[in-house]
Every structure is written in structure tokens, then in C-alpha cells.
Amino acid sequence: MIKLSQIEKVYKGKNGNSVHAIKGIDLEVKRGEIFGVIGKSGAGKSTLIRCMNMLERPTGGQVIVDGQDLTAMNDSQLREVRKQIGMIFQHFNLLSSRTVYENIAFPLELVGKSKPEIEQAVLPLLDLVGLTDKRDQYPSQLSGGQKQRVGIARALASNPKVLLCDEATSALDPQTTKSILDLLKDINRKLQLTIVLITHEMQVIKEICDQVAVIENGLIIEQGPVLELFTKPQSNTTREFISAIINHDIPAIFADTEFSAVPLPDSTLVLRISFIGHSAEEPVIAGLIRRFNVDANIIYGNVDHIQNTPYGTLVIEVSGEQQKIQEALEYLQARNLGIEVIGYVARHDSAAH
Amino acid sequence: MSQDMIALLIKSLWETTYMVAVSSLIAALAGIPLGVVLVTTDKGHILENVPLNRILGSIVNAARSTPFIILMVAIIPLTRILVGTSIGTEAAIVPLSIAAIPFVGRLVETSLKEVEYGVIEAAQAMGATPWQIITKVLVPEALSSIILGLTITVISLIGYSAMAGAIGGGGLGDLAIRYGYQRFRADIMLITVVILIAQVQIVQSLGDYASKRLNKK
Secondary structure (H helix, E strand, O other): OEEEEEEEEEEEOHHHOEEEEEEEEEEEEOOOOEEEEEOOOOOOHHHHHHHOOOOOOOOEEEEEEOOEEHHHOOHHHHHHHHOOEEEEEOOOOOOOOOOHHHHHHHHHHHOOOOHHHHHHHHHHHHHHOOOHHHOOOOHHHOOHHHHHHHHHHHHHOOOOOEEEEEOOOOOOOHHHHHHHHHHHHHHHHHHOOEEEEEEOOHHHHHHHOOEEEEEEOOEEEEEEEHHHHHHOOOOHHHHHHHHOOOOOOOOHHHOOOOOEOOOOOOEEEEEEEEEEHHHHHOOHHHHHHHHHOOEEEEEEEEEEEEOOEEEEEEEEEEEOOHHHHHHHHHHHHHOOOEEEEEEEEEHHHOOOO | OOHHHHHHHHHHHHHHHHHHHHHHHHHHHHHHHHHHHHHHOOOOOOOOOHHHHHHHHHHHHHHHHOOHHHHHHHOHHHHHHHHOOOOOHHHHHHHHHHHHHHHHHHHHHHHHHOOOHHHHHHHHHOOOOHHHHHHHHHHHHHHHHHHHHHHHHHHHHHHHHHHHHHHOOOOHHHHHHHHHHOOOOHHHHHHHHHHHHHHHHHHHHHHHHHHHHHOOO
16 A cells, blocks of 8 residues: 655755665555554654655655655645645644534635535544544644544545544643544545554554664664564664553563573572464463472463454563473473573572572 | 914824824735745745845845935935825825835744744645745734734824825824924924824724634634
8 A cells, every 4th residue: 555665765964964864664454454664753753754745855865655646746646636635743733723514614615615515524533533522623622632633534534545644642641542443444444444553652553553763863763563573572672662651671570680501409480471363371380390390489460452453561480399390391392482591500599489 | 273274283193193093904915925925935935035035035124224204315216216205194004115115025924934834835736836825824824913013004104105295295203393383383293293192092803802802822
């Protein structure tokens, strides 16, 4: 649906200083999916999404939306194609002099639709975003969440194929964010609408995205299905984002402990187990204790869902005979689990004592 | 006060109202588009044209820095071309309008700059043409503030119109100078001042009311 190839954006500043905001990005968004781009501020994510409807003209590369090459278009062709690309914004950008109804009607007015046609289109949209009773209020009378709902309805009025969300929930509190994300997901399913969103909150990605790309310094450093990125992050930046919602740190009680990479005499093993999907339901810990006659002390545990798939992390400390601990580790590594050895701790240091 | 004096006051009131109303109208009709051009041709805006912007900006600055009484005399040849005479109420309208156009232009420019660029961008993202952005976004969003700017203009013009006496334009200010000051008629001076104050109050109140009605922020 959207294909970016080798997108570059250079901002020319005064006295020859130039900022290379995007340094060659390739990206493909498939029809009907929710694609998230996550990055810190200044990473280039806002520039990237604005290249998708050419609010920002890339200095190099190609933007193809629904088979049309936007980079080759002149201004009037662009205006036409933009009507198929809805966009919502962090600060909503509603017209303060127009009511909710008139704001949603705005894109239809632009294309010269008649009053009855406009009414026919706007009323179901008001209903879709749950603002039927607010139709004659002005934006200043609405809450942030309601304003974003107006923004969404306005973006949908021209029946777009793609919806671009530029930090759409960043100005909202967590509960409102949740309700807006639910609405977006709902729209995605009902209208088979392709959604691209950029954010700095991993929560948003986790909540609704199918695919995610991590952007840093104008480059995509990692991308893939959300579950995969969450469970097997490759880069430090990705790990940092994930740690905001899933604790990947070593539990605090080990803060002063020295870990050894190799077994020490009379030591315990601390390891992190990640469960994905059905393996989360397998009683591995019980199996471990029964088979190898070792003790397993759970130090930290977390079970969550990403897109209806259970996902969990456990940090456990295994103690027992050295030989048995090694066998237990091999047993765990043979299963379909993510196993990360944090290290060996001399027994007198261990958390169990 | 004699019948003659009352007739003179009424005539002067009419002259002031007429001069100010016509020149305000002309100033608004020319000044609003001027303000729009000043904003939209600025760097990074929807109709970016930096050379045009600079040239217009310089002309506006030049016109605004010329004292009104000098402007009035300096453009007498132009006045003669436009209204056929350089003396009288009609003749005063020309310099009043010309002084007010750049004034309105700058005020409208300031009002339009208050419109958040994000709103313009949203319209662009919906495929709006520059003309649609001006007429459906910029001007309506800034209208309440533009009205306040026009109110200030009308009040300034009431003040400037007092100088129109210099080219025989008449009006209350002229009356106050000729009778109140030069003939030591304190009563005439007082009455004209009171009328001028009332005029300004009425204009300001109307402007505030209209602006408030239009402001939905």
C-alpha cells in the first residue's frame, strides 16, 4: 500500500549547515495493516510520516502510495492524491472557528460536495467516533480525547485508503490514549483501512500495531512483527523502548552482586526465561524441579499479552548440585524458550539467602 | 449656542463620519489582501515568494513611517488624479485611505500569524488549494482578531481626520481647531471633544462585541 524506497531528507540551514534528518529509508506497509514507527524525539519519525503524504518533500528516493508515485507529482496532482490519505495530528489541528460537524465536513467542502451529501457522510462519522451529541460544539469545548475523535472523523470523511497518525496519542493521558487506540483498531477492522502511526511510546505499538519499525538517527535500525521485536530485540534502543513496559533489567536485589560468566564452585545460576505463545502455558519450572532435583526460586515474573499472544518473562535462580544445574540449563535451552544466562552467583551472595 | 453653530457641528460630524467610514472601507478592502499576501509569501508559507515579500514589506514600512500630515501634502498630485481636486472632504479620503492600507496590512499580518501552522498543514494534508486555505482556514480562523485590528484602524482614522482640515477636508477636528482654538470658543472645543470621545467609544464597543461573538477559542 505504501512503499518508501531510499528516502532521504536533508534540511539546508543557514551558512551551509545542513541536517540529514532521514538517511535512506526503505519501508513497506501492506494493505490493511497497522504499521508503527517508534523512535525518540529527533530520530526523524515525524519527518518520515510527513514524507508519506509529501507535506515534507523528500530530497531523495521514492514514495509510492497505492501504486502512485507521489515524488513524481506536481502540486495539483498531489492535492488529488492527498484526498486518499487521511492524517491526524498530535495537537489535533482542528479549526477553532468551526463546530464539530463543520470540522468533519471541511474536507468534503473542499471538494465541493453539496449540503445533503455532506450531511449524509458526516452523520455516520459522528456516530462512529461517538460524538453525535457534540455536533454543534466548538473544539474549545471538548476534551483532548474528543478533539482527537473529531480529528479522526475528519480524516475519514474523504474515504481515505490510508490513515497517517502523527503522534496522535502523545498529548493524551493513558486512559484516553487507550480509547483512541481502540477506536483506531476498530476502524482498521471495519473499514480495512491501512494505518501508519508514529510514536515514542512502546505501549501504543504493543496495543495495536501488527508491524513495527524502530527509527534512530534517520535510519530504520530494526523492523518486523511486533511480537518478534518484543521478544527478540536486536538493538539497545529497541531494548530501551521495550523496557518501558516489560522489565528487562536485572532485579534490584542483584544490584550489588557480581555475576560470573562461568560456574563457580558452590554457586547458583540466575537466568531469564522468556515465554512466547503456547510455551507460556507449559509447566517448565515444575518440570525442572522434578527432573533435576534442583530448587528454582522465582525472583521476578511478568506475564502479558501482545496481540492476544501471551508473553512472559521470569528471572529465576536455580540452586542445587553443579552438575544438576548444568543439566537443568541444557533442558531449558532445548525447549522453545528464550533463555538468557545472567550469571552465576556465589551461594553466600545469592538472593535466596 | 446659536442655530448656526449647531448646524456647523452636525455638518462636521457628518464629514468626519463620512471620511472615516469611506477610508476605513477602502483600507479594509485593500489592507486585508495585503496582509494575506504579506503572510503567505513569507518564507516557508503556502505561497512563498521572498522577493515579493521583501518589496511589499519595504513599501509598507516606508508608508507607515511617513508622518500623516506630510503624506497628505506629498500625494496631492495623486489625489488630484483620483478625485479631480486636492481640496475638500473627498480629497481627504485619499490620503486617509493610503495611510491606513499599510496599517491594516500589518495588523492583519499579525492576526494571520497567530493561526497555528498546524491547522494550515492539516488543510494541506486534506488537499486544500492555497486559495481554499486562505478563504476557509486563515481568514476565518483569524477573523476575530482581524476585527479588533480594524477597530483600531477606524479609531486611528478618527484621529487622523482631525488633520484633514489642512486641506479643507472639514470634520470635527477641523472645527475644534478653527473655532475652539483659534477663536477661543471653549464650548465648541468641549463639545467636539465629547463627540469624538463618544465616537471612539461606540466604535470600540462595536468592535469588541463583534470580535467576541466570532471568537470560539
